[in-house]
Amino acid sequence: MSSRRKTQLTFVAASMALLAIGAVAAELRGGLLYDKWWVINGSPEPTGEHPLYPPEGQKTGSTTFRCKECHGWDYKGADGAYGSGSHFTGIGGVFGTTLSAGELFDLIKNSPDTTANGHDFGNIGLSDVDILDLVDFLLIEIIDTDLHIGPNYNFIGDEAQGDWNFNHQGMCWTCHGADGTAINFGTPEDPVWVGTVASHNPWEFLHKVRFGQPGTGMPSWIAGGGSDQGAADIGLHAQNNLPGGVPGGLLVFKDGLEGGDLGAWSTSVP
Ligand code: HEC
Numbered sequence: 163m164s165s166r167r168k169t170q171l172t173f174v175a176a177s178m179a180l181l182a183i184g185a186v187a188a189e190l191r192g193g194l195l196y197d198k199w200w201v202i203n204g205s206p207e208p209t210g211e212h213p214l215y216p217p218e219g220q221k222t223g224s225t226t227f228r229c230k231e232c233h234g235w236d237y238k239g240a241d242g243a244y245g246s247g248s249h250f251t252g253i254g255g256v257f258g259t260t261l262s263a264g265e266l267f268d269l270i271k272n273s274p275d276t277t278a279n280g281h282d283f284g285n286i287g288l289s290d291v292d293i294l295d296l297v298d299f300l301l302i303e304i305i306d307t308d309l310h311i312g313p314n315y316n317f318i319g320d321e322a323q324g325d326w327n328f329n330h331q332g333m334c335w336t337c338h339g340a341d342g343t344a345i346n347f348g349t350p351e352d353p354v355w356v357g358t359v360a361s362h363n364p365w366e367f368l369h370k371v372r373f374g375q376p377g378t379g380m381p382s383w384i385a386g387g388g389s390d391q392g393a394a395d396i397g398l399h400a401q402n403n404l405p406g407g408v409p410g411g412l413l414v415f416k417d418g419l420e421g422g423d424l425g426a427w428s429t430s431v432p
Protein backbone atom coordinates (compact mmCIF):
# COMPACT_ATOMS: atom_id res chain seq x y z
CA MET A 163 0.00 0.00 0.00
CA SER A 164 1.31 3.45 -0.82
CA SER A 165 2.13 5.59 2.15
CA ARG A 166 -0.28 8.23 0.86
CA ARG A 167 -3.12 5.70 0.88
CA LYS A 168 -2.05 4.58 4.35
CA THR A 169 -2.20 8.15 5.60
CA GLN A 170 -5.67 8.55 4.11
CA LEU A 171 -6.88 5.37 5.80
CA THR A 172 -5.42 6.45 9.12
CA PHE A 173 -7.21 9.75 8.71
CA VAL A 174 -10.52 8.01 7.98
CA ALA A 175 -10.07 5.71 10.99
CA ALA A 176 -9.22 8.67 13.21
CA SER A 177 -12.26 10.68 12.10
CA MET A 178 -14.51 7.66 12.63
CA ALA A 179 -13.15 7.26 16.14
CA LEU A 180 -13.82 10.95 16.77
CA LEU A 181 -17.35 10.58 15.40
CA ALA A 182 -17.91 7.62 17.71
CA ILE A 183 -16.83 9.74 20.68
CA GLY A 184 -18.94 12.73 19.62
CA ALA A 185 -22.11 10.78 18.74
CA VAL A 186 -24.58 9.74 21.40
CA ALA A 187 -25.49 6.03 21.20
CA ALA A 188 -28.93 5.58 19.61
CA GLU A 189 -30.56 4.01 22.69
CA LEU A 190 -29.25 6.80 24.94
CA ARG A 191 -30.48 9.49 22.56
CA GLY A 192 -33.79 7.61 22.66
CA GLY A 193 -33.84 8.07 26.44
CA LEU A 194 -33.45 11.82 25.99
CA LEU A 195 -36.21 11.86 23.35
CA TYR A 196 -38.48 9.95 25.78
CA ASP A 197 -37.92 12.81 28.23
CA LYS A 198 -38.51 15.85 25.98
CA TRP A 199 -38.02 15.11 22.28
CA TRP A 200 -38.28 18.61 20.83
CA VAL A 201 -35.33 19.83 22.89
CA ILE A 202 -33.24 17.00 21.40
CA ASN A 203 -34.25 17.04 17.71
CA GLY A 204 -34.88 20.76 17.34
CA SER A 205 -38.51 20.36 16.20
CA PRO A 206 -40.85 23.17 17.22
CA GLU A 207 -42.44 22.66 20.64
CA PRO A 208 -45.86 21.10 19.96
CA THR A 209 -49.03 23.00 20.77
CA GLY A 210 -52.49 21.85 21.72
CA GLU A 211 -52.81 18.38 23.19
CA HIS A 212 -51.66 14.99 21.96
CA PRO A 213 -54.63 13.13 20.41
CA LEU A 214 -54.13 10.16 22.79
CA TYR A 215 -54.18 12.39 25.90
CA PRO A 216 -57.43 11.65 27.73
CA PRO A 217 -59.87 14.55 28.32
CA GLU A 218 -59.96 13.76 32.05
CA GLY A 219 -56.16 14.21 32.34
CA GLN A 220 -55.05 17.31 34.28
CA LYS A 221 -52.16 18.38 32.02
CA THR A 222 -52.39 20.63 28.97
CA GLY A 223 -50.07 21.80 26.20
CA SER A 224 -46.71 20.47 25.11
CA THR A 225 -46.17 18.25 28.14
CA THR A 226 -48.97 15.98 26.85
CA PHE A 227 -46.65 15.13 23.92
CA ARG A 228 -43.83 13.81 26.16
CA CYS A 229 -43.56 10.02 26.29
CA LYS A 230 -42.92 10.26 30.01
CA GLU A 231 -46.17 12.17 30.61
CA CYS A 232 -48.29 9.19 29.54
CA HIS A 233 -45.93 6.30 30.34
CA GLY A 234 -44.11 7.61 33.44
CA TRP A 235 -40.53 7.97 34.61
CA ASP A 236 -40.85 4.40 35.88
CA TYR A 237 -42.11 3.26 32.43
CA LYS A 238 -45.15 1.68 34.11
CA GLY A 239 -47.83 4.25 33.31
CA ALA A 240 -50.96 3.83 35.42
CA ASP A 241 -49.47 0.69 37.00
CA GLY A 242 -46.70 2.77 38.55
CA ALA A 243 -46.13 6.19 40.10
CA TYR A 244 -48.61 7.85 37.73
CA GLY A 245 -51.41 5.59 38.98
CA SER A 246 -52.77 8.60 40.89
CA GLY A 247 -52.17 12.32 41.27
CA SER A 248 -51.85 15.13 38.76
CA HIS A 249 -50.20 12.94 36.10
CA PHE A 250 -52.87 10.24 36.10
CA THR A 251 -54.09 9.28 32.63
CA GLY A 252 -55.00 5.60 33.05
CA ILE A 253 -52.61 4.76 30.17
CA GLY A 254 -50.45 1.68 30.61
CA GLY A 255 -46.68 1.42 30.63
CA VAL A 256 -43.99 0.59 28.10
CA PHE A 257 -42.13 -1.66 30.54
CA GLY A 258 -42.41 -5.30 29.49
CA THR A 259 -43.81 -4.53 26.05
CA THR A 260 -44.02 -7.61 23.84
CA LEU A 261 -44.15 -5.63 20.60
CA SER A 262 -41.40 -6.23 18.02
CA ALA A 263 -39.08 -3.48 16.81
CA GLY A 264 -41.17 -3.11 13.65
CA GLU A 265 -44.42 -2.93 15.59
CA LEU A 266 -42.96 -0.36 17.98
CA PHE A 267 -41.77 1.75 15.05
CA ASP A 268 -45.20 1.66 13.40
CA LEU A 269 -47.03 2.40 16.65
CA ILE A 270 -44.92 5.48 17.36
CA LYS A 271 -44.90 6.78 13.79
CA ASN A 272 -48.29 6.03 12.30
CA SER A 273 -51.67 7.57 12.77
CA PRO A 274 -54.47 5.55 14.41
CA ASP A 275 -56.04 5.27 10.94
CA THR A 276 -53.38 2.79 9.86
CA THR A 277 -52.09 1.31 13.16
CA ALA A 278 -54.01 0.49 16.34
CA ASN A 279 -53.06 3.03 19.06
CA GLY A 280 -50.93 4.83 16.45
CA HIS A 281 -49.24 7.82 18.12
CA ASP A 282 -48.89 9.79 14.83
CA PHE A 283 -45.46 11.15 15.79
CA GLY A 284 -44.38 10.90 12.13
CA ASN A 285 -46.67 13.90 11.61
CA ILE A 286 -45.99 15.58 14.95
CA GLY A 287 -42.22 16.16 14.91
CA LEU A 288 -40.24 12.90 15.02
CA SER A 289 -38.07 11.75 12.10
CA ASP A 290 -37.55 8.07 11.26
CA VAL A 291 -34.12 8.26 12.92
CA ASP A 292 -35.69 9.69 16.08
CA ILE A 293 -38.25 6.88 16.11
CA LEU A 294 -35.55 4.23 15.55
CA ASP A 295 -33.61 5.70 18.50
CA LEU A 296 -36.76 5.50 20.64
CA VAL A 297 -37.26 1.87 19.60
CA ASP A 298 -33.66 1.11 20.61
CA PHE A 299 -34.27 2.83 23.95
CA LEU A 300 -37.46 0.81 24.52
CA LEU A 301 -35.78 -2.49 23.66
CA ILE A 302 -32.41 -1.93 25.36
CA GLU A 303 -32.69 0.60 28.18
CA ILE A 304 -36.11 0.18 29.79
CA ILE A 305 -35.48 -1.25 33.24
CA ASP A 306 -37.66 -2.42 36.11
CA THR A 307 -37.22 0.56 38.43
CA ASP A 308 -38.51 -1.57 41.36
CA LEU A 309 -35.10 -3.25 41.34
CA HIS A 310 -33.53 0.08 42.31
CA ILE A 311 -36.27 1.97 44.18
CA GLY A 312 -37.88 0.24 47.14
CA PRO A 313 -41.44 0.41 48.46
CA ASN A 314 -40.60 3.39 50.69
CA TYR A 315 -39.21 5.18 47.60
CA ASN A 316 -35.73 4.76 49.00
CA PHE A 317 -32.99 3.86 46.54
CA ILE A 318 -31.67 0.33 47.02
CA GLY A 319 -27.90 0.41 46.95
CA ASP A 320 -24.63 1.32 48.58
CA GLU A 321 -24.40 4.94 49.71
CA ALA A 322 -20.60 4.92 50.10
CA GLN A 323 -20.31 3.74 46.50
CA GLY A 324 -22.82 6.45 45.54
CA ASP A 325 -20.68 9.08 47.27
CA TRP A 326 -17.68 7.86 45.29
CA ASN A 327 -19.65 7.80 42.02
CA PHE A 328 -20.91 11.36 42.64
CA ASN A 329 -17.47 12.73 43.42
CA HIS A 330 -15.25 10.65 41.13
CA GLN A 331 -16.63 8.49 38.30
CA GLY A 332 -19.64 10.72 37.53
CA MET A 333 -17.88 14.02 38.34
CA CYS A 334 -21.32 15.32 39.35
CA TRP A 335 -19.70 17.67 41.86
CA THR A 336 -18.03 19.69 39.09
CA CYS A 337 -21.43 21.16 38.17
CA HIS A 338 -23.61 20.45 41.20
CA GLY A 339 -21.05 21.03 43.99
CA ALA A 340 -19.95 18.42 46.51
CA ASP A 341 -23.24 18.75 48.41
CA GLY A 342 -25.42 18.98 45.26
CA THR A 343 -26.57 22.58 45.89
CA ALA A 344 -24.48 24.50 43.32
CA ILE A 345 -27.39 24.42 40.82
CA ASN A 346 -30.84 25.26 42.17
CA PHE A 347 -33.61 23.90 39.87
CA GLY A 348 -36.22 25.73 41.95
CA THR A 349 -36.41 29.26 43.36
CA PRO A 350 -34.34 30.93 46.07
CA GLU A 351 -37.29 30.60 48.51
CA ASP A 352 -38.13 27.06 47.46
CA PRO A 353 -34.89 25.42 46.36
CA VAL A 354 -34.74 22.11 44.48
CA TRP A 355 -31.34 20.44 44.48
CA VAL A 356 -29.92 17.05 43.54
CA GLY A 357 -30.93 15.72 46.98
CA THR A 358 -34.46 17.10 46.61
CA VAL A 359 -35.04 15.41 43.25
CA ALA A 360 -33.61 12.10 44.53
CA SER A 361 -36.12 12.05 47.36
CA HIS A 362 -39.13 13.67 45.78
CA ASN A 363 -39.08 11.92 42.43
CA PRO A 364 -36.60 9.01 42.52
CA TRP A 365 -37.81 7.62 39.16
CA GLU A 366 -37.18 10.94 37.41
CA PHE A 367 -33.80 11.14 39.16
CA LEU A 368 -32.83 7.68 37.90
CA HIS A 369 -33.88 8.43 34.32
CA LYS A 370 -32.15 11.83 34.19
CA VAL A 371 -28.94 10.51 35.71
CA ARG A 372 -28.89 7.53 33.33
CA PHE A 373 -29.51 9.59 30.17
CA GLY A 374 -28.65 13.20 31.05
CA GLN A 375 -30.73 16.37 31.16
CA PRO A 376 -32.07 17.40 27.71
CA GLY A 377 -30.77 20.71 26.45
CA THR A 378 -28.03 21.05 29.06
CA GLY A 379 -24.43 19.95 29.28
CA MET A 380 -25.34 17.25 31.80
CA PRO A 381 -23.88 14.01 30.47
CA SER A 382 -25.40 10.54 30.62
CA TRP A 383 -24.02 8.40 33.44
CA ILE A 384 -24.45 5.31 31.22
CA ALA A 385 -22.56 6.93 28.32
CA GLY A 386 -19.69 7.46 30.75
CA GLY A 387 -19.59 3.72 31.46
CA GLY A 388 -21.75 3.78 34.60
CA SER A 389 -24.16 0.97 35.52
CA ASP A 390 -27.82 1.27 36.51
CA GLN A 391 -26.89 0.11 40.01
CA GLY A 392 -24.21 2.79 40.13
CA ALA A 393 -26.87 5.42 39.37
CA ALA A 394 -29.10 4.01 42.14
CA ASP A 395 -26.12 4.19 44.51
CA ILE A 396 -25.84 7.91 43.69
CA GLY A 397 -29.57 8.22 44.41
CA LEU A 398 -29.16 6.67 47.85
CA HIS A 399 -26.20 8.93 48.64
CA ALA A 400 -28.29 11.95 47.56
CA GLN A 401 -31.32 10.88 49.64
CA ASN A 402 -29.27 10.14 52.75
CA ASN A 403 -26.48 12.71 52.68
CA LEU A 404 -27.23 15.71 50.46
CA PRO A 405 -29.29 18.80 51.40
CA GLY A 406 -32.92 18.37 50.30
CA GLY A 407 -32.66 14.61 50.66
CA VAL A 408 -34.96 12.64 52.93
CA PRO A 409 -33.09 9.73 54.54
CA GLY A 410 -34.96 6.48 54.76
CA GLY A 411 -37.43 7.11 51.99
CA LEU A 412 -39.93 9.57 50.70
CA LEU A 413 -42.28 11.53 52.89
CA VAL A 414 -43.87 14.02 50.53
CA PHE A 415 -43.77 14.59 46.80
CA LYS A 416 -43.26 17.81 44.94
CA ASP A 417 -45.09 18.40 41.70
CA GLY A 418 -43.39 19.98 38.72
CA LEU A 419 -39.80 19.61 39.84
CA GLU A 420 -38.57 20.90 36.55
CA GLY A 421 -37.60 24.55 36.52
CA GLY A 422 -40.23 27.24 36.32
CA ASP A 423 -43.22 25.02 37.05
CA LEU A 424 -43.04 24.31 40.74
CA GLY A 425 -46.18 22.99 42.33
CA ALA A 426 -46.99 22.50 45.99
CA TRP A 427 -45.63 19.81 48.27
CA SER A 428 -48.18 17.04 48.45
CA THR A 429 -48.63 13.37 49.17
CA SER A 430 -49.46 12.51 45.56
CA VAL A 431 -46.76 11.45 43.15
CA PRO A 432 -45.48 14.28 40.93
C1 HEC B 1 -50.81 11.36 25.14
C2 HEC B 1 -50.45 10.10 25.69
C3 HEC B 1 -49.30 9.34 25.08
C4 HEC B 1 -48.06 9.81 24.74
C5 HEC B 1 -47.53 11.24 24.83
C6 HEC B 1 -47.29 8.69 24.32
N1 HEC B 1 -48.05 7.57 24.39
FE1 HEC B 1 -47.43 5.65 24.03
N2 HEC B 1 -49.33 4.97 24.38
C7 HEC B 1 -50.42 5.73 24.66
C8 HEC B 1 -51.61 4.90 24.63
C9 HEC B 1 -53.03 5.39 24.88
C10 HEC B 1 -51.20 3.61 24.33
C11 HEC B 1 -52.09 2.39 24.15
C12 HEC B 1 -51.96 1.39 25.24
C13 HEC B 1 -52.49 1.85 26.59
O1 HEC B 1 -53.50 2.54 26.70
O2 HEC B 1 -51.83 1.48 27.56
C14 HEC B 1 -49.74 3.67 24.19
C15 HEC B 1 -48.94 2.57 23.94
C16 HEC B 1 -47.56 2.63 23.77
C17 HEC B 1 -46.72 1.49 23.59
C18 HEC B 1 -47.16 0.05 23.57
C19 HEC B 1 -47.04 -0.58 24.94
C20 HEC B 1 -47.53 -1.99 24.93
O3 HEC B 1 -48.72 -2.18 25.21
O4 HEC B 1 -46.76 -2.89 24.61
C21 HEC B 1 -45.44 1.96 23.41
C22 HEC B 1 -44.19 1.15 23.19
C23 HEC B 1 -45.50 3.40 23.47
N3 HEC B 1 -46.80 3.78 23.72
C24 HEC B 1 -44.42 4.24 23.32
C25 HEC B 1 -44.47 5.63 23.36
C26 HEC B 1 -43.35 6.51 23.07
C27 HEC B 1 -41.96 6.06 22.70
C28 HEC B 1 -43.82 7.78 23.20
C29 HEC B 1 -43.08 9.09 22.95
C30 HEC B 1 -42.51 9.26 21.64
C31 HEC B 1 -45.19 7.69 23.61
N4 HEC B 1 -45.57 6.38 23.66
C32 HEC B 1 -45.98 8.78 23.90
C33 HEC B 1 -50.40 7.07 24.95
C34 HEC B 1 -49.29 7.92 24.82
Ligand code: HEC
Binds near residue numbers: 345
Ligand atom coordinates in the same frame (compact mmCIF):
# COMPACT_ATOMS: atom_id res chain seq x y z
C1 HEC C 1 -21.55 19.36 33.00
C2 HEC C 1 -22.33 19.72 34.14
C3 HEC C 1 -23.14 18.61 34.82
C4 HEC C 1 -22.70 17.39 35.27
C5 HEC C 1 -21.32 16.79 35.17
C6 HEC C 1 -23.86 16.78 35.91
N1 HEC C 1 -24.95 17.60 35.82
FE1 HEC C 1 -26.77 17.24 36.61
N2 HEC C 1 -27.49 18.94 35.74
C7 HEC C 1 -26.72 19.86 35.08
C8 HEC C 1 -27.57 20.92 34.58
C9 HEC C 1 -27.11 22.15 33.80
C10 HEC C 1 -28.89 20.58 34.97
C11 HEC C 1 -30.17 21.34 34.65
C12 HEC C 1 -30.36 22.49 35.56
C13 HEC C 1 -31.70 23.14 35.36
O1 HEC C 1 -32.56 22.57 34.67
O2 HEC C 1 -31.91 24.20 35.93
C14 HEC C 1 -28.78 19.35 35.71
C15 HEC C 1 -29.87 18.70 36.28
C16 HEC C 1 -29.74 17.64 37.16
C17 HEC C 1 -30.83 17.08 37.92
C18 HEC C 1 -32.25 17.58 37.94
C19 HEC C 1 -33.03 17.00 36.81
C20 HEC C 1 -34.50 17.37 36.93
O3 HEC C 1 -35.24 16.59 37.47
O4 HEC C 1 -34.89 18.43 36.43
C21 HEC C 1 -30.30 16.07 38.67
C22 HEC C 1 -31.05 15.18 39.65
C23 HEC C 1 -28.90 15.97 38.36
N3 HEC C 1 -28.60 16.96 37.44
C24 HEC C 1 -28.02 15.05 38.90
C25 HEC C 1 -26.72 14.85 38.43
C26 HEC C 1 -25.88 13.74 38.84
C27 HEC C 1 -26.22 12.71 39.88
C28 HEC C 1 -24.71 13.85 38.13
C29 HEC C 1 -23.53 12.91 38.09
C30 HEC C 1 -23.83 11.54 37.72
C31 HEC C 1 -24.82 15.05 37.31
N4 HEC C 1 -26.05 15.61 37.52
C32 HEC C 1 -23.84 15.53 36.49
C33 HEC C 1 -25.35 19.81 34.89
C34 HEC C 1 -24.54 18.72 35.18
